[in-house]
Amino acid sequence: MSLEYEAFLLANSMHRSNILSDIKLLWKSIAIDRADFLAIYLQKPSLKRAYLSYYWVLYAIKIARLLNNLKINFENPPKILDLGAGPLSATMGAALFYKNLSNIFAVDRDVNFMKIGLKSVEKLLNVKLDIEFIKANLKWFSSSWKPKLKIDLIFIAHVLNEFGNNYSSLEKKKKLILNAINCLSPNGVLLIIEPASKTISRDLMKIRDWIQDNEQAKIIAPCFSGILKCPLLVQSKFNWCHSEISYNRPTDMAKIDKLLGLEKDFLKFSYLAITPIDSNRKSSKLRIVSGAMNSRYSSKYYVCSQDGIKTLSGYRNDISNSFVDFRRGQEIDLSV
Numbered sequence: 001m002s003l004e005y006e007a008f009l010l011a012n013s014m015h016r017s018n019i020l021s022d023i024k025l026l027w028k029s030i031a032i033d034r035a036d037f038l039a040i041y042l043q044k045p046s047l048k049r050a051y052l053s054y055y056w057v058l059y060a061i062k063i064a065r066l067l068n069n070l071k072i073n074f075e076n077p078p079k080i081l082d083l084g085a086g087p088l089s090a091t092m093g094a095a096l097f098y099k100n101l102s103n104i105f106a107v108d109r110d111v112n113f114m115k116i117g118l119k120s121v122e123k124l125l126n127v128k129l130d131i132e133f134i135k136a137n138l139k140w141f142s143s144s145w146k147p148k149l150k151i152d153l154i155f156i157a158h159v160l161n162e163f164g165n166n167y168s169s170l171e172k173k174k175k176l177i178l179n180a181i182n183c184l185s186p187n188g189v190l191l192i193i194e195p196a197s198k199t200i201s202r203d204l205m206k207i208r209d210w211i212q213d214n215e216q217a218k219i220i221a222p223c224f225s226g227i228l229k230c231p232l233l234v235q236s237k238f239n240w241c242h243s244e245i246s247y248n249r250p251t252d253m254a255k256i257d258k259l260l261g262l263e264k265d266f267l268k269f270s271y272l273a274i275t276p277i278d279s280n281r282k283s284s285k286l287r288i289v290s291g292a293m294n295s296r297y298s299s300k301y302y303v304c305s306q307d308g309i310k311t312l313s314g315y316r317n318d319i320s321n322s323f324v325d326f327r328r329g330q331e332i333d334l335s336v
Helices: 003-012 019-032 034-043 045-054 056-070 089-098 111-125 167-181 198-214 231-235 251-260
Strands: 080-083 104-108 131-135 151-157 184-194 217-221 243-246 266-276 286-288 298-305 308-315
Touching: 003 019, 003 045, 003 056, 003 111, 003 251, 019 045, 019 251, 045 056, 045 111, 056 089, 056 111, 056 151, 056 184, 056 243, 056 266, 080 089, 080 167, 089 111, 089 151, 104 111, 111 131, 151 167, 167 184, 167 198, 167 266, 184 198, 198 217, 198 231, 198 266, 231 308
Parallel strands: 080 104, 080 151, 104 131, 151 184
Antiparallel strands: 184 266, 217 266, 243 266, 286 298, 298 308
16 A cells, blocks of 8 residues: 555545545645635645645655755754644655654644644654644744754745735745745755746746845755856746656555546646755756657757756657656756
């Protein structure tokens, strides 16, 4: 039995309503209006259960895979700060990747949802986490949530999009990010993860340029820290930087997907990995920023480089299968 299906069964026992109907309603809320979705699922027990049954572990797996791809490693078990933690998806992702964690600080307005998530994490992974719950609104002063010790890894996962997209909300996002950066240990990492939609991703690209201009931290992924302006943002208003990780859906969950009429072939998201300005962590090299553009005899990708957007192309009979199978957001090295 897969971890996802175990979570599905565990969550199914939490409420008497039809779980497939609840998941469909939750999916509609996420796909159509994410701001309304937050208000709905935090208030309705049936939709909290739907989130835990279907999206929760998938988000955790996405975060674990991203940590692995970015090679965000530490000498000792990392201290974690999970901002806007919800049911601890990001914390669970860290637990899946690192196995051992040190202190964990989880911040959210809904402490009960964090407690439900903790029970599920500890049961599914058979672990005991050293965690402190902090009830706070992230739009308020950082003194309401800031830990006293420096943090190795901070998550702001699926949080910024809930702030809105006007000027006032952008300033609140910047304030939260700066406060989070100030909590980092010398070689720590702030990982911001957002949905892969065009509007939300372009908003994150603008934040990326602001961080670059601010010079209080450096971007290590998905782009070069030395590029002043995001080339995709400058190139066209129709482009947006996001990533996808190939994922083999477990058979037991694929059956659920079929009943729902949904597909989960890729884990899609936009993100920024940020570290203190004096950190010794290195930034990305070349990264694929498009899907495959295939013709009858050739394949082509757009690549983000230190010199801007470049084209990587080749004839099908001259290129390897790995070229054809590049994923959007994948880091590549053309020197080998």
